[in-house]
Amino acid sequence: MTEDRTFAIAPNETRAAALDRLAALLEGSGVDEARADARALLLAAAGLTHAQWVLEPSALLGQEAAARLAGYAARRAAREPVSRILAKRGFWTLDLDVAPNVLDPRADTETLVALALRLTANRRDEPLSFLDLGSGSGAILCALLAESPAAWGVAVDLSAAACDATRANLAALGLESRASVLRGRWAEAISGRFDVVVSNPPYVKRADIATLAPEVTLHDPALALDGGADGLACYREIATELPRLLKGDGVALFEAGAGQIGEISAFLEMAGLEIAGVERDLGGHERAVAARAPGAESVTI
Numbered sequence: 624m625t626e627d628r629t630f631a632i633a634p635n636e637t638r639a640a641a642l643d644r645l646a647a648l649l650e651g652s653g654v655d656e657a658r659a660d661a662r663a664l665l666l667a668a669a670g671l672t673h674a675q676w677v678l679e680p681s682a683l684l685g686q687e688a689a690a691r692l693a694g695y696a697a698r699r700a701a702r703e704p705v706s707r708i709l710a711k712r713g714f715w716t717l718d719l720d721v722a723p724n725v726l727d728p729r730a731d732t733e734t735l736v737a738l739a740l741r742l743t744a745n746r747r748d749e750p751l752s753f754l755d756l757g758s759g760s761g762a763i764l765c766a767l768l769a770e771s772p773a774a775w776g777v778a779v780d781l782s783a784a785a786c787d788a789t790r791a792n793l794a795a796l797g798l799e800s801r802a803s804v805l806r807g808r809w810a811e812a813i814s815g816r817f818d819v820v821v822s823n824p825p826y827v828k829r830a831d832i833a834t835l836a837p838e839v840t841l842h843d844p845a846l847a848l849d850g851g852a853d854g855l856a857c858y859r860e861i862a863t864e865l866p867r868l869l870k871g872d873g874v875a876l877f878e879a880g881a882g883q884i885g886e887i888s889a890f891l892e893m894a895g896l897e898i899a900g901v902e903r904d905l906g907g908h909e910r911a912v913a914a915r916a917p918g919a920e921s922v923t924i
């Protein structure tokens with residue numbers, strides 16, 4: 624007998640009872656943080672703030688919210704991430720739109736943003752230039768520009784959907800006048816030099832992609848995941864370009880996958896750069912590495 628994964632809600636069901644049933648359904652579908660996801664979907668379906676939920680868990684859900692929640696429940700049970708169902712993702716201090724066929728930005732990437740901001744902390748009011756290679760939703764560039772009021776930036780992505788998503792997020796945040804978005808292969812079409820070059824390139828080993836959670840394999844585009852046979856192909860390619868992209872006191876930053884920092888640092892050094900620092904994410908994993916031109920001692924962590 625197959626398990627019933629549908630989620631019909633009785634109009635007289637309370638918010639708390641609906642949450643319990645939805646959490647059980649999601650858990651049965653293999654969702655990791657089933658209760659947290661159920662609550663996020665319930666709050667969104669009913670248009671509730673967290674406080675309203677806490678104060679009135681025994682209020683009736685109501686028919687409209689129940690119908691909306693049933694739709695969300697079916698999608699989450701089929702392993703679509705909450706951020707894609709709600710088309711929103713909190714990143715850094717921003718609310719970003721999440722678009723189909725574009726990588727859903729991850730909290731780990733905030734480590735790269737934090738490191739870039741730390742390295743430019745005493746230059747926050749200067750007209751710094753940022754280059755974001757593989758911009759996806761535009762998460763990194765949007766966060767950097769939002770924190771650096773006089774800065775400007777260029778975003779590059781090979782995916783048309785990603786370029787559209789970057790433009791849309793820049794516009795929604797009022798940052799579009801300080802940024803250009805180019806569709807192309809890494810820095811192929813870039814001729815200038817930048818204060819900060821950032822990249823979170825695809826870094827999953829090709830053979831590992833099929834083993835990732837359905838939330839990733841079914842919803843994040845392969846172009847955003849596939850790092851070639853050893854996961855490092857994009858770093859190799861981008862690292863050789865960095866010396867011509869950096870100003871004399873410029874800095875380049877990469878996000879890294881688990882266990883990749885050593886090899887990525889070696890690529891950066893082979894390209895003639897010096898490692899300026901490594902940053903750990905909240906889980907304690909080495910997640911981002913920064914490199915500078917030799918002698919650019921001002922760039923330190």
Ligand SMILES: C[S@@+](CC[C@H](N)C(=O)[O-])C[C@H]1O[C@@H](n2cnc3c(N)ncnc32)[C@H](O)[C@@H]1O
Binds near residue numbers: 727756782824826847
């Ligand atoms: C891991 S995603 C990162 C997206 C975004 N920067 C973020 O951190 O959320 C990598 C991005 O690189 C883009 N990409 C892959 N190969 C590329 C290439 N050869 N040239 C430019 N962009 C590429 C993908 O389309 C994808 O948007």
